[in-house]
Amino acid sequence: xxxxxxxxxxxxxxxxxxxxxxxxxxxxxxxxxxxxxxxxxxxxxxxxxxxxxxxxxxxxxxxxxxxxxxxxxxxxxxxxxxxxxxxxxxxxxxxxxxxxxxxxxxxxxxxxxxxxxxxxxxxxxxxxxxxxxxxxxxxxxxxxxxxxxxxxxxxxxxxxxxxxxxxxxxxxxxxxxxxxxxxxxxxxxxxxxxxxxxxxxxxxxxxxxxxxxxxxxxxxxxxxxxxxxxxxxxxxxxxxxxxxxxxxxxxxxxxxxxxxxxxxxxxxxxxxxxxxxxxxxxxxxxxxxxxxxxxxxxxxxxxxxxxxxxxxxxxxxxxxxxxxxxxxxxxxxxxxxxxxxxxxxxxxxxxxxxxxxxxxxxxxxxxxxxxxxxxxxxxxxxxxxxxxxxxxxxxxxxxxxxxxxxxxxxxxxxxxxxxxxxx
Amino acid sequence: xxxxxxxxxxxxxxxxxxxxxxxxxxxxxxxxxxxxxxxxxxxxxxxxxxxxxxxxxxxxxxxxxxxxxxxxxxxxxxxxxxxxxxxxxxxxxxxxxxxxxxxxxxxxxxxxxxxxxxxxxxxxxxxxxxxxxxxxxxxxxxxxxxxxxxxxxxxxxxxxxxxxxxxxxxxxxxxxxxxxxxxxxxxxxxxxxxxxxxxxxxxxxxxxxxxxxxxxxxxxxxxxxxxxxxxxxxxxxxxxxxxxxxxxxxxxxxxxxxxxxxxxxxxxxxxxxxxxxxxxxxxxxxxxxxxxxxxxxxxxxxxxxxxxxxxxxxxxxxxxxxxxxxxxxxxxxxxxxxxxxxxxxxxxxxxxxxxxxxxxxxxxxxxxxxxxxxxxxxxxxxxxxxxxxxxxxxxxxxxxxxxxxxxxxxxxxxxxxxxxxxxxxxxxxxxxxxxxxxxxxxxxxxxxxxxxxxxxxxxxxxxxxxxxxxxxxxxxxxxxxxxxxxxxxxxxxxxxxxxxxxxxxx
Numbered sequence: 016x017x018x019x020x021x022x023x024x025x026x027x028x029x030x031x032x033x034x035x036x037x038x039x040x041x042x043x044x045x046x047x048x049x050x051x052x053x054x055x056x057x058x059x060x061x062x063x064x065x066x067x068x069x070x071x072x073x074x075x076x077x078x079x080x081x082x083x084x085x086x087x088x089x090x091x092x093x094x095x096x097x098x099x100x101x102x103x104x105x106x107x108x109x110x111x112x113x114x115x116x117x118x119x120x121x122x123x124x125x126x127x128x129x130x131x132x133x134x135x136x137x138x139x140x141x142x143x144x145x146x147x148x149x150x151x152x153x154x155x156x157x158x159x160x161x162x163x164x165x166x167x168x169x170x171x172x173x174x175x176x177x178x179x180x181x182x183x184x185x186x187x188x189x190x191x192x193x194x195x196x197x198x199x200x201x202x203x204x205x206x207x208x209x210x211x212x213x214x215x216x217x218x219x220x221x222x223x224x225x226x227x228x229x230x231x232x233x234x235x236x237x238x239x240x241x242x243x244x245x246x247x248x249x250x251x252x253x254x255x256x257x258x259x260x261x262x263x264x265x266x267x268x269x270x271x272x273x274x275x276x277x278x279x280x281x282x283x284x285x286x287x288x289x290x291x292x293x294x295x296x297x298x299x300x301x302x303x304x305x306x307x308x309x310x311x312x313x314x315x316x317x318x319x320x321x322x323x324x325x326x327x328x329x330x331x332x333x334x335x336x337x338x339x340x341x342x343x344x345x346x347x348x349x350x351x352x353x354x355x356x357x358x359x360x361x362x363x364x365x366x367x368x369x370x371x372x373x374x375x376x377x378x379x380x381x382x383x384x385x386x387x388x389x390x391x392x393x394x395x396x397x398x399x400x401x402x403x404x405x406x407x408x409x410x411x412x413x414x415x416x417x418x419x420x421x422x423x424x425x426x427x428x429x430x431x432x433x434x435x436x437x438x
Numbered sequence: 439x440x441x442x443x444x445x446x447x448x449x450x451x452x453x454x455x456x457x458x459x460x461x462x463x464x465x466x467x468x469x470x471x472x473x474x475x476x477x478x479x480x481x482x483x484x485x486x487x488x489x490x491x492x493x494x495x496x497x498x499x500x501x502x503x504x505x506x507x508x509x510x511x512x513x514x515x516x517x518x519x520x521x522x523x524x525x526x527x528x529x530x531x532x533x534x535x536x537x538x539x540x541x542x543x544x545x546x547x548x549x550x551x552x553x554x555x556x557x558x559x560x561x562x563x564x565x566x567x568x569x570x571x572x573x574x575x576x577x578x579x580x581x582x583x584x585x586x587x588x589x590x591x592x593x594x595x596x597x598x599x600x601x602x603x604x605x606x607x608x609x610x611x612x613x614x615x616x617x618x619x620x621x622x623x624x625x626x627x628x629x630x631x632x633x634x635x636x637x638x639x640x641x642x643x644x645x646x647x648x649x650x651x652x653x654x655x656x657x658x659x660x661x662x663x664x665x666x667x668x669x670x671x672x673x674x675x676x677x678x679x680x681x682x683x684x685x686x687x688x689x690x691x692x693x694x695x696x697x698x699x700x701x702x703x704x705x706x707x708x709x710x711x712x713x714x715x716x717x718x719x720x721x722x723x724x725x726x727x728x729x730x731x732x733x734x735x736x737x738x739x740x741x742x743x744x745x746x747x748x749x750x751x752x753x754x755x756x757x758x759x760x761x762x763x764x765x766x767x768x769x770x771x772x773x774x775x776x777x778x779x780x781x782x783x784x785x786x787x788x789x790x791x792x793x794x795x796x797x798x799x800x801x802x803x804x805x806x807x808x809x810x811x812x813x814x815x816x817x818x819x820x821x822x823x824x825x826x827x828x829x830x831x832x833x834x835x836x837x838x839x840x841x842x843x844x845x846x847x848x849x850x851x852x853x854x855x856x857x858x859x860x861x862x863x864x865x866x867x868x869x870x871x872x873x874x875x876x877x878x879x880x881x882x883x884x885x886x887x888x889x890x891x892x893x894x895x896x897x898x899x900x901x902x903x904x905x906x907x908x909x910x911x912x913x914x915x916x917x918x919x920x921x922x923x924x925x926x927x928x929x930x931x932x933x934x935x936x937x938x939x940x941x942x943x944x
Binding site: 297298299302303305306309310312313314315316317318319426429 | 489491510511512515521523526527528529530531532536539540541542543545549550551592596
C-alpha cells in the first residue's frame with residue numbers, strides 16, 4: 016500500500032511523514048533560503064569563474080557565468096523538485112532521481128556562490144575530492160569486509176590512527192617509506208586481530224570492543240609520538256612519490272589532473288574498491304562471507320567454518336584500514352600528529368551505510384564526503400562569506416541524513432553484530 | 439542384513455538431562471522411517487548427533503555396516519547425510535542457486551563462481567526427483583513450501599543418500615504436506631533413505647514404512663503402520679492412555695465481546711501485515727483463526743493486545759473503543775492474553791514464579807498498598823495458583839526460566855485466568871508443549887468458554903483449531919478470507935482456504 020491510500024483512509028492514523036514528503040520539504044526550504052539569500056545579499060553584476068585547468072597552454076581555461084541569475088535558476092529548480100516531491104508522492108525510484116538531481120544542484124549552487132567575483136578551479140576540486148576521499152574509502156572497505164561477515168567494527172578510526180603512528184615511526188627509523196607502509200598495514204591488522212579475538216572468541220559486544228580499540232589507539236599513538244617521534248636522530252622520511260610524475264600521462268589536460276596526479280594510497284583505494292566488490296559478489300569466499308553475515312547457522316550446517324571466515328575478514332579489514340592510516344602520516348602530512356585521523360574512520364562507516372554495505376556504493380559515499388572536505392578547504396582559501404565551521408559540518412550532516420535513511424532504505428547484513436556460538 | 443544407517447547405544451547427556459539414553463536406531467535403504475516422539479523426547483538430539491552438530495557421549499554409528507565418526511556437518515555431508523532443518527537454513531537475500539551451492543561452490547577460471555553450471559545441476563536434480571525450483575529466484579520471494587523444496591534439493595545436490603526431515607510439515611498447509619509426502623515416496627523409490635521426524639500421528643500413517651517411538655530419551659519401540667493405531671502410538675509416546683479428542687458441549691454464544699473492523703497493521707519492515715481484517719467474537723464461543731504462519735496472525739494479536747499500533751480500522755471490546763489503547767487499558771477491559779512467544783512476551787524468565795503470577799495485577803489490591811508490594815499476599819496467591827493449575831515447581835521463588843515449557847505455559851495461563859475476564863486471546867497456546875500440558879490447556883480453554891468468556895484462538899495447528907473452535911476464520915495475506923462453522927468445516931476446504939483459494943476462484 017502506498018502513502019496515499021493510508022492518507023485517504025478516514026479512520027486510520029495517517030502516516031504523514033513519508034520519505035518523499037520529507038525530501039520535498041527539505042528542498043523547498045533550501046530553495047527559499049537560496050532565493051532569499053541571493054536576492055538580498057548578492058550583487059547583480061557579480062560573475063562566477065569556474066576553472067577547467069590548463070588545457071593546451073597557459074592561461075587556464077575558465078567558464079564565466081553571471082552569479083545571481085544562475086543562483087536564481089538553481090533556486091527555482093530546487094523549488095520545483097521540492098514541490099513535486101511534496102505534492103505528488105512519487106515512487107521510490109523517482110524519489111531517488113529527485114534526490115540525486117537536487118543534490119547536484121545544491122553542490123553547483125554552492126560552487127557558483129563561492130566563486131562570485133572569484134575563480135574556483137573545478138578540475139582541482141575533483142582532484143582534491145578524490146584525494147581526500149581516499150582514507151574514507153579505505154576505511155569504508157574495512158567496514159564492509161567486517162560487517163559483511165557480521166562483525167561490527169567501529170574501531171576503524173583507532174586502527175587507522177595506530178597505523179598512522181606505527182607506519183611513520185618505522186619509516187622514520189628505517190628511513191624507508193615502504194617498510195613504514197608495511198608496518199602500517201601490519202599494525203592495522205594487529206589491532207583488528209584484537210577486535211576479532213574480543214568479539215569472535217570472547218563474545219564481547221562489538222561496539223564496546225570497537226570503542227576499546229579506539230581508546231587504546233589514542234594511548235598507543237600518543238605514547239609512540241612522545242617516546243619515539245618528538246626526539247629522534249633522523250630527518251623526516253618525506254612523502255610517498257607521485258606515481259605518474261614525469262610520465263606523459265601526468266600532463267594530459269583535465270584527465271591527467273583528475274586521474275594521474277596522485278600518490279599510491281589513492282590508487283590502492285581505487286583498485287581495492289572493485290577488488291573487494293568482486294571478491295564479495297563473484298567468488299566462493301565472498302559468497303561464504305555474505306552467508307556468514309546473514310545466517311551463520313545456515314553457513315555452519317553446510318560445513319563453512321564461521322569463525323575462520325570472520326577472523327580472516329576482520330584481520331584483512333584491519334590491514335586495509337592500515338593503508339588508510341598510512342595515507343595520513345606517510346602520504347599527506349609527512350609527520351604524525353595526535354588524533355590526526357580526525358574521525359575519518361567514523362565517516363567511513365557512514366559511507367558504508369550510505370552505500371548499503373556495497374563497496375561500489377560505499378565508494379560513492381566516500382567521494383561525496385571527500386568532496387565536502389575539498390569544498391571546505393576551497394572555501395577557506397577563497398574566504399567565502401560562510402563560516403568555514405559550517406562547511407566543516409557538512410560531512411557530518413550528510414552522515415546523519417544518510418544514516419537516517421533519507422538516501423533510501425538501507426539493510427545491514429541480518430546477523431550484523433550478533434555473536435555466534437557453536438551448538 | 440546391513441542397514442543404510444545404524445545407530446547403536448547412543449547416549450547424550452546435557453547438564454541435568456539425559457537427552458538420549460542408549461538409543462538403538464536402524465534405517466533400511468529406501469525406506470521412510472518415522473521418528474515419533476513428544477517435544478523433548480530426544481528426537482532432535484539424536485538427529486543432531488547424526489548430522490555432526492553434537493558429539494555423543496557413548497555409542498556407535500554405522501553407515502552400510504561400516505563404523506563412522508561424525509564430528510561436524512562437513513563429515514555428515516561427506517558421508518551422504520543431508521538434513522532439512524525445522525527452521526530452514528536458507529539465506530533470504532540470496533538466490534536459490536547461491537543457497538544450494540553455498541559451501542560446495544563450482545568455480546570457473548580458478549576462482550569465479552559459476553552460477554550457470556550450478557543452475558544446470560539444480561535443474562537436473564529438479565527434473566530427476568520432480569522437485570521444480572527456479573535457481574535464479576530469491577528465497578525471500580518463495581512461499582514456505584518451495585523453500586522447503588530448496589532445502590531438499592540442497593541436500594540432494596550434496597549427493598545425500600540419507601535424508602533427515604525435521605518436523606517438515608510444521609510450516610505447511612495440508613495440501614503442501616501431501617505434496618511433500620509424494621516427493622518423499624519418489625525419493626525413497628529412487629533409493630534414498632529418509633528419516634522423518636514428527637509428533638503428528640496422522641502423518642505417520644500417510645507416509646511411514648516403519649515407526650520408531652522415543653520417550654524421555656529412550657526408544658519405546660519400533661513398529662509398522664499396519665500394526666499400529668493412532669491411539670496405540672499416542673500411548674507409546676506419552677506412556678499412558680491419551681484422550682485425543684477434546685470433550686465439549688455445543689457453544690452457547692452470547693453478545694459480541696470483541697469486534698474488529700477493517701483493521702490494518704504494519705509489520706516490522708513496514709509492509710501491510712493485517713490488511714483490512716474484520717471479525718467478531720461472542721461471549722461463550724471459541725473463534726479459531728487458522729492460517730499458515732506469517733499471514734498476519736502475529737501482528738493481529740499484537741494489535742489487539744496493544745503491543746503494536748494499528749494504522750486503520752477499529753477494535754472494540756464490549757462496545758468500548760480500544761483501538762491503539764495501551765496494553766494495560768486493554769487488560770483492564772477484561773482481556774487475557776496468552777502470547778505466542780512465551781519467553782519474549784509471556785513472562786520474565788529471571789523473576790520467580792510468584793512475581794510472574796502477578797505481572798498483570800501487581801499494582802492493585804491486595805498485592806500492592808500504594809507503592810509498596812505485599813509479598814505475603816503475592817506468595818499466598820502464587821501457592822494457590824500453583825496448586826490449582828498443577829504447576830510443577832519446587833518453590834514459588836524458583837526463577838520461571840527453570841521451569842519446563844509446559845509448566846511455564848501453565849503459569850501464564852494461571853496468571854491470565856486469575857482474575858475475571860471477558861475475552862481470552864490465545865496465540866499458539868500449546869506450541870512446543872508435551873501432550874499432558876496440551877490436554878490441560880485445551881480443557882481450560884473450553885472451560886473458560888463454557889463460563890461465558892469469548893475466546894480468540896490463533897493456532898498454526900489445524901488439528902487444534904478443528905478440535906477447539908466453534909467457528910473458524912481463515913486468515914490469508916492479512917485478511918479474513920472466510921469464516922466457517924466448525925461443524926461444517928472440512929480439512930480439505932480449510933487447507934485450500936489457507937492457500938488463498940476461495941470457492942469463487944482465487
